[in-house]
Amino acid sequence: xxxxxxxxxxxxxxxxxxxNNDNTIIFGQGADDYKGIFGTTxxxxxxYGKHRVQDTPLCEEGMTGIxxxxxxxxxxxxxxxxRADFVFLALNQILNMAAKYKYMFGGHYDVPIFxxxxxxxxxGQGAQHSQSPQALFSHFPGLKVIMPSNxxxxxESYQYLLNEYSGPVISLEHRLMYDLNFDVDRDQIRTGxxxxxxxxxxxxxxxxxxxxxxxxxxxxxxxxxxxEYGIDCEIIDLHSTTDIEHxxxxxxxKKTGKLLVAxxxxxxxxxAAEISRIIxxxxxxxxxxxxxxxxxxxxxxxxxxxxxxLYYPNLESLISKIINLSxxxxxxxxxxxxxxxxxxxxxxxxx
Amino acid sequence: MTxxxxxxxxxxxxxxxxxxEEEIIHRYPTDKIQSPVHLSIGQEAVAVGICNALxxxxxxxxxxxxxxxxxxxxxxxxxxxxxxxxxxxxCCHGKGGSMHLAAPExxxxxxxxxxxxxxxxxxxxxxxxKLLNKNQLNVVIFGDGATEEGVYHETLNYAALHQxxxxxxxxxxxxxxxxxxKDRQSYSILEHAQSYGIATQKIExxxxxxxxxxxxxxxxxxxxxxxxxxxxxxxxxxxxEHVGPGExxxxxxxxxxxxxxxxxxxxxxxxxxMVERLSPAIMQEILASIEFAENSPFPxxxxxxxxxx
Numbered sequence: 001x002x003x004x005x006x007x008x009x010x011x012x013x014x015x016x017x018x019x020n021n022d023n024t025i026i027f028g029q030g031a032d033d034y035k036g037i038f039g040t041t042x043x044x045x046x047x048y049g050k051h052r053v054q055d056t057p058l059c060e061e062g063m064t065g066i067x068x069x070x071x072x073x074x075x076x077x078x079x080x081x082x083r084a085d086f087v088f089l090a091l092n093q094i095l096n097m098a099a100k101y102k103y104m105f106g107g108h109y110d111v112p113i114f115x116x117x118x119x120x121x122x123x124g125q126g127a128q129h130s131q132s133p134q135a136l137f138s139h140f141p142g143l144k145v146i147m148p149s150n151x152x153x154x155x156e157s158y159q160y161l162l163n164e165y166s167g168p169v170i171s172l173e174h175r176l177m178y179d180l181n182f183d184v185d186r187d188q189i190r191t192g193x194x195x196x197x198x199x200x201x202x203x204x205x206x207x208x209x210x211x212x213x214x215x216x217x218x219x220x221x222x223x224x225x226x227x228e229y230g231i232d233c234e235i236i237d238l239h240s241t242t243d244i245e246h247x248x249x250x251x252x253x254k255k256t257g258k259l260l261v262a263x264x265x266x267x268x269x270x271x272a273a274e275i276s277r278i279i280x281x282x283x284x285x286x287x288x289x290x291x292x293x294x295x296x297x298x299x300x301x302x303x304x305x306x307x308x309x310l311y312y313p314n315l316e317s318l319i320s321k322i323i324n325l326s327x328x329x330x331x332x333x334x335x336x337x338x339x340x341x342x343x344x345x346x347x348x349x350x351x
Numbered sequence: 352m353t354x355x356x357x358x359x360x361x362x363x364x365x366x367x368x369x370x371x372e373e374e375i376i377h378r379y380p381t382d383k384i385q386s387p388v389h390l391s392i393g394q395e396a397v398a399v400g401i402c403n404a405l406x407x408x409x410x411x412x413x414x415x416x417x418x419x420x421x422x423x424x425x426x427x428x429x430x431x432x433x434x435x436x437x438x439x440x441x442c443c444h445g446k447g448g449s450m451h452l453a454a455p456e457x458x459x460x461x462x463x464x465x466x467x468x469x470x471x472x473x474x475x476x477x478x479x480x481k482l483l484n485k486n487q488l489n490v491v492i493f494g495d496g497a498t499e500e501g502v503y504h505e506t507l508n509y510a511a512l513h514q515x516x517x518x519x520x521x522x523x524x525x526x527x528x529x530x531x532x533k534d535r536q537s538y539s540i541l542e543h544a545q546s547y548g549i550a551t552q553k554i555e556x557x558x559x560x561x562x563x564x565x566x567x568x569x570x571x572x573x574x575x576x577x578x579x580x581x582x583x584x585x586x587x588x589x590x591x592e593h594v595g596p597g598e599x600x601x602x603x604x605x606x607x608x609x610x611x612x613x614x615x616x617x618x619x620x621x622x623x624x625m626v627e628r629l630s631p632a633i634m635q636e637i638l639a640s641i642e643f644a645e646n647s648p649f650p651x652x653x654x655x656x657x658x659x660x
Contacts, residue, residue, distance in 0.1 A: 023483070056509075057509060059509065061471070062471045062474075062506050065502060068472050069474060069477075070479040072476055073475070073476040074483050075482065092465060093502075104446055105453040106443035107657065109455065142659055
């Protein structure tokens with residue numbers, strides 16, 4: 001077992017991609033500078049050359065189209081955006097071109113581009129530096145979307161997607177996790193398509209929590225707290241929002257009868273809505289209580305700390321929703337923790 | 352002196368494209384072609400002149416108005432016709448239609464129905480060609496309207512910055528759907544491209560495939576040698592409406608005289624002797640392609656779900 005931070009796992013994956021395939025090129029604003037995309041590309045331009053770790057002009061759509069064209073002609077581009085919000089400038093190339101190039105031309109072409117986009121949420125990032133667009137990208141056939149919640153997930157899924165997969169990928173990395181340390185067991189690395197699969201983080205019998213990205217960590221904290229009061233949570237890390245394993249969720253709900261979805265974005269039309277759809281369509285009879293969703297409130301992200309703490313879910317709101325859903329434990333004290341950002345900024349790990 | 356052989360070869364290619372599209376017009380009322388068609392009639396010489404300077408190894412990226420480029424680049428007529436008819440033997444198995452043609456075996460790399468979308472793809476393919484030492488040209492075709500899109504600017508900047516072996520070809524037919532160029536642009540297309548330090552050339556006689564072949568061959572040779580980007584503007588004329596089989600002057604946004612002036616210069620309209628001599632053999636080929644298309648099965652459920660990822 002090793003302890004590897006989220007950031008180190010990303011840098012290791014970037015270096016492996018360059019080392020494993022001479023045709024891999026990293027593109028990103030500041031990819032070759034002293035900060036190296038939050039430390040995930042530091043030193044790589046010096047080692048592999050500036051033509052393979054390229055700074056780019058400020059042109060998200062153009063660069064994405066250039067990556068698509070390069071991918072059609074033998075290059076494996078990795079395109080990095082330090083804020084997921086910036087990717088919206090490239091939607092035409094991602095949604096109209098990359099996602100459809102293989103299909104609309106009858107399978108003639110593959111577009112192996114790997115887009116890394118950072119969910120910029122920490123504190124004070126405001127409406128345009130904090131968004132989490134997994135629902136948007138997962139809606140369009142042709143794309144793979146992953147939301148790694150720990151270092152092992154990064155190492156195994158990046159290894160598979162960069163070395164073996166030949167279609168367009170969007171990885172949404174969470175900025176708040178970059179400094180967290182995680183246990184990595186190299187002997188337990190999932191390979192092939194298994195590296196994308198949803199998996200059970202914690203087994204339990206009372207409530208099923210399906211979570212994405214940092215909400216997996218929040219769910220684990222809530223579960224630990226509630227275990228002391230006799231509420232046993234089962235937690236599923238969705239990991240990929242495009243490769244959801246329905247049976248895993250259905251079997252868990254069959255056992256617990258209760259489902260809570262915790263996502264990093266808005267609830268409506270999002271991951272919460274999709275997981276609810278899966279249960280409603282396939283196994284509504286297993287539910288013994290209505291589904292509960294945890295996400296951001298339906299407003300743009302505000303900047304003031306007092307508003308931001310109301311906007312994002314926190315341990316207090318998550319735990320009280322789980323308690324209500326479980327239908328027991330009215331006397332359980334609710335922890336007084338109203339700011340998730342504060343927790344992770346102080347956090348020293350490992351999980 | 353143009354060799355008679357070259358004139359005949361290019362004339363035959365241009366005539367074939369025109370006759371194919373006239374046959375599409377003829378058959379369109381049957382509703383067997385259920386795909387919007389953006390016809391190249393009037394613009395064939397641009398495709399023929401450019402593609403004569405390219406090899407199968409060179410890549411061409413184009414637009415929704417690309418029957419001409421697909422055929423000039425060497426795409427199979429049967430496969431194109433089957434694609435228009437929505438059949439499984441179409442070049443994209445019935446999943447592309449008229450607006451999304453592809454023929455990778457001859458370097459025809461696909462077409463987009465969203466204006467300007469392929470421009471950056473060609474620059475990316477040129478970057479790959481340069482890094483992988485492919486000795487390959489990447490050429491992109493787009494209309495005058497595409498130069499108004501932001502991504503066009505982004506791509507010229509990147510191609511110039513990284514000195515990529517890409518040729519940008521603006522087919523200027525002066526109309527974007529029904530809007531005239533003078534109502535849309537505050538800049539000169541050529542001067543704008545020059546401001547990036549990219550070499551440029553304008554070809555006025557867009558009806559003259561010999562002239563286009565001569566000029567474009569020189570440009571292609573230059574880019575093969577220097578590895579630097581080049582920009583070419585070719586003036587041309589769309590005889591048919593933006594989309595569909597009708598005439599372009601019928602909507603009242605342009606005059607019949609303007610189109611007729613161009614036709615008076617267009618060899619396919621003026622050299623009736625050549626048309627008479629070459630048409631019968633070409634028509635046989637076209638009718639055979641329609642038969643091929645109509646005999647090809649419709650794609651089904653298996654095809655629907657194939658090639659998504």
